Amino acid sequence: MENMQLWYLNSGYSKHMIGDKYKFVNIIFKQEGHVTYGDNNKGRIIGRGFIGDKSNLLVHEVLYVEGLKHNLLSISQLCDKGYQVIFKPNSCEICLPSSKAVMLIGKRINNVYLLDILLLVLLVVFFLGMMNLGYGIEE
Secondary structure, three states: OOHHHEEEEEOOOOOEEEOOHHHEEEEEEOOOOEEEOOOOOEEEEEEEEEEEOOOOEEEEEEEEEOOOOOEEEEHHHHHHOOOEEEEOOOEEEEEOOOOOOEEEEEEEEOOEEEEEHHHHHHHHHHHHHHHHOOOOOOO
């Protein structure tokens, strides 16, 4: 599995962050200061934007941080947007703000919770296609 599709759920950072500008659907380049990592090293913020594919914006307000090797999904930023994050011994769930339906399930690997955003993109495309074909719509 490609590492750049995996996102680490992180409680230590207040913003979503990524180091690969090619994962952005839309990005605005702007120097916005620095982030400080757990080891006190700093990364320069050089933009912000949206992550997803061309038809579905999935993660909003993502910082583009120079040299960052992992994708970090901020638990506090999700909660601030109304999402519910539920942790279990071997997995976690992110639930939609309005319906509380499970949007994404992550796995716990070596004491870290990981999400596969590519899987979410594929599910959204599948369900939108099913709705366009008339499935799941009651009259």
